[in-house]
Amino acid sequence: MNLKIIILLMILINLGTASAVDLQRHDFEGKFQMDVPYKSSFEKDTFFGLDIGPARVYHDFKNDLNVSYVSVSDDDKYFNDMIETIEKEPNVNMTKDNSIYLISTEKFNIALFHENHKIIAISAGNLDFDAIKEMANSCNVCPD
Numbered sequence: 001m002n003l004k005i006i007i008l009l010m011i012l013i014n015l016g017t018a019s020a021v022d023l024q025r026h027d028f029e030g031k032f033q034m035d036v037p038y039k040s041s042f043e044k045d046t047f048f049g050l051d052i053g054p055a056r057v058y059h060d061f062k063n064d065l066n067v068s069y070v071s072v073s074d075d076d077k078y079f080n081d082m083i084e085t086i087e088k089e090p091n092v093n094m095t096k097d098n099s100i101y102l103i104s105t106e107k108f109n110i111a112l113f114h115e116n117h118k119i120i121a122i123s124a125g126n127l128d129f130d131a132i133k134e135m136a137n138s139c140n141v142c143p144d
Contacts (some may be wrong), residue, residue, distance in 0.1 A: 023134065028058060028067065032118065035138035037063045069120045079114040086112075100136045102129050115141040 023035035026042070036042075042058040047068070057069040072078050086092060086103060093104045100111045110123040111132040118141050122132055 018119045023138070025062050025138075028069070030058075030142060031056070031069060031071075032046075032120065032139055034067070034122075034135055034140070036060070036067075036135060037065065039134050040065065057087070063124075065122075065124050067120070069118050073117060075114045075117050075119055079112075079119055082112070082119070097133055100133060102133065104129075111136040113139075116143045 002112075016113055022038040024038050025033060026036045026040060027033045028042075029044070037060070040060045040063055042060050045057045045059065047055040048094075053070055053072060055068050057066060057068040059066055083094075083101060086094060086101075091105060095102050099113055099115075102112045103112060108123055109129055109132055110121055111129075112119070112121050113136055114120065120139065120141070122135050124132065
């Protein structure tokens with residue numbers, strides 16, 4: 001499966017909506033911890049079909065928020081390939097805030113970053129970048 005399709009699938013998986021509310025700490029199966037909207041309740045799903053391995057997707061339907069991650073041995077290479085692919089997409093705006101890439105289209109906002117062999121995406125249709133950045137900056141990725 002080519003990288004462009006992988007990127008688009010990760011983005012589609014992560015479509016959602018959330019509002020800026022109080023945040024609380026949440027543990028994602030010991031893989032990472034992050035502040036999420038208060039009283040979030042996540043259902044997990046696994047997305048197969050990526051040539052870099054299965055992606056774990058967490059849906060918070062109450063807040064229409066999605067968080068996903070994929071573990072890869074060479075996260076620098078795959079992450080940089082993802083960013084290069086996204087930059088080529090029409091109608092996509094991307095900026096960088098420290099190590100977090102903020103990506104917007106007409107329908108959603110996403111924060112994309114990587115650490116300790118994990119690539120993590122946070123997305124929401126109506127969540128502003130300040131809230132997404134706050135969530136991403138609160139993330140503690142556990143080593144494998």
